[in-house]
Amino acid sequence: MEKMILLFSVFVLIYFHRVLIMFCLSPITAWATRHHNVLGTKHKSIYTKLADKYCWWFERLFLYWCGNIHSHRIRKFFYKNVHQIQIEKKVVIYSGTEIRNPSGLCIGKGSIIGDNAILDARAGIKIGKNVNLSSNVSIWTLQHDYRDPDFACNPNHYGPVRIENRVWIGPNSIILRNVTIGEGAVVAAGSVVTHNIPPFELWGGVPARSLG
Known part of the structure; x- marks a missing residue:
């Protein structure tokens, strides 16, 4: 019996160690990242050492781990309950998805996010119902200004992305x-989409233009 328990424990550690680490630490790092301003005013030293460095880094790491978990149900649990992504029913997020600023992401009912998608929600991404994102789709809400000496993301170079229903x-x-x-x-x-696309139109190309 003891050998069975030991073997089971080793099995859990080998195959589920990332899930266990995320289950223990993800709520702390996610909370600290979302409340960094509060930490910065009340406990500046803790904010500097933890929220500014380690919590942000750990959240990125946990999001990466989460995107590579084989179980869809476990991935969705962490996305919705820990990282506070607004996910409605029957949403499918395939493996390999990279998410930046999860609290700025909203996905409507029945939508599908394909493999290896990049969802940069730092300025906000809202995806409607029954939307289908195929594999390797990238959505970027921030861009660097090539005219800036530091290539900074100036206010004119970021903004939200909205995808309506059935896209x-x-x-x-x-x-x-x-x-x-x-x-x-x-x-x-x-395609590379740089401008708004009207409803019920087919666009394609670099940059994308109306095809029909």
Whole structure:
């Protein structure tokens, strides 16, 4: 009996050690990252050492680990309950997804996020219902200003992305800042979307333009 317990413990540590670490530490790091301003005013030294450095780093690490968990249910549990992503029912987020600023991401009912997606929600991403993001889709809400001496992200170079209901985005497409994709629109594979797309239109190309 003791050998069985020992073997089971070793099995859990080998195959579920990341889940156990995230289960213990993710709530702390996620809370500290979201409340860094409070920590900064009341406990500046703790903020400097933990919130500014380690908590942000650990949250990025845990999000990366979460994206590579094989179980969809476990991934969704951490995304919704720990990292506070607004996820409605019947949402599927495939493995390999990279999420930045999870609290700024909202995904509507029945939507699908394909493999290896990048969702940069630092300026906010809102995805409607029954949206299909194919594999390797990237959504960026911040851009560096190439005219700035430090290549900084100036206010004119960031903005939210909104994807309306029943949109289909083809694989390897890139959606840039301040873009709204209208209901029922289709983005062809490998496109770079830099402007708003009207509802029920097909767009494609680099940069994307109306195809029909």
